[in-house]
Amino acid sequence: GAVVSQHPSRVICKSGTSVKIECRSLDFQATTMFWYRQFPKQSLMLMATSNEGSKATYEQGVEKDKFLINHASLTLSTLTVTSAHPEDSSFYICSARGDPSGGRQETQYFGPGTRLLVL
Amino acid sequence: DQQVKQNSPSLSVQEGRISILNCDYTNSMFDYFLWYKKYPAEGPTFLISISSIKDKNEDGRFTVFLNKSAKHLSLHIVPSQPGDSAVYFCAAKTGANNLFFGTGTRLTVIP
Numbered sequence: 158g159a160v161v162s163q164h165p166s167r168v169i170c171k172s173g174t175s176v177k178i179e180c181r182s183l184d185f186q187a188t189t190m191f192w193y194r195q196f197p198k199q200s201l202m203l204m205a206t207s208n209e210g211s212k213a214t215y216e217q218g219v220e221k222d223k224f225l226i227n228h229a230s231l232t233l234s235t236l237t238v239t240s241a242h243p244e245d246s247s248f249y250i251c252s253a254r255g256d257p258s259g260g261r262q263e264t265q266y267f268g269p270g271t272r273l274l275v276l
Numbered sequence: 277d278q279q280v281k282q283n284s285p286s287l288s289v290q291e292g293r294i295s296i297l298n299c300d301y302t303n304s305m306f307d308y309f310l311w312y313k314k315y316p317a318e319g320p321t322f323l324i325s326i327s328s329i330k331d332k333n334e335d336g337r338f339t340v341f342l343n344k345s346a347k348h349l350s351l352h353i354v355p356s357q358p359g360d361s362a363v364y365f366c367a368a369k370t371g372a373n374n375l376f377f378g379t380g381t382r383l384t385v386i387p
Contacts, residue, residue: 200379250319267319
């Protein structure tokens with residue numbers, strides 16, 4: 158099946174610093190990538206949708222200047238958490254939707270997630 | 277507003293028995309439904325899906341049933357195995373739009 162990777166898997170940073178998380182589709186071209194955030198015991202909350210070569214579309218309540226998303230190629234999207242604060246600590250998950258060989262256009266394939274801890 | 281709901285936060289089942297996970301939705305425009313399985317500290321893994329034009333889809337031990345009139349879908353796992361223990365999310369979408377996820381049901385299969 159389609160594989161989506163995320164890097165890093167875990168990051169600890171100081172308050173005020175910026176953190177970049179990479180999301181890659183390894184065996185297919187992802188025309189659309191999604192970034193989610195999950196708080197403990199809660200559902201996945203969509204933060205933003207990014208299409209290759211265009212600006213990301215952010216969900217209501219998500220600060221676009223704080224969560225910078227770049228989808229520069231069909232296999233890579235990055236999420237940068239700028240000036241991170243302890244309340245940004247969470248589990249961030251990306252997903253990719255494209256046309257993987259043998260897959261379905263409707264299916265999103267998820268990365269393994271990145272655990273961010275801001276001290 | 278939670279458009280996709282999983283009202284049971286947890287479910288325990290004996291190994292070998294059937295696990296039934298339920299999901300309700302409010303948006304009648306949803307036309308595609310998916311189930312994902314998630315282990316702690318990992319991303320969700322796609323499990324099985326169903327289009328709104330069908331009422332059943334089966335893949336090995338996993339079967340998804342869709343009742344459009346009741347806006348309800350369920351995932352049946354039979355026989356349940358200890359490795360099935362995870363959090364299961366149902367999700368729904370309209371056309372090429374984004375997925376809406378439920379809050380998840382933690383399944384524990386007891387050996």
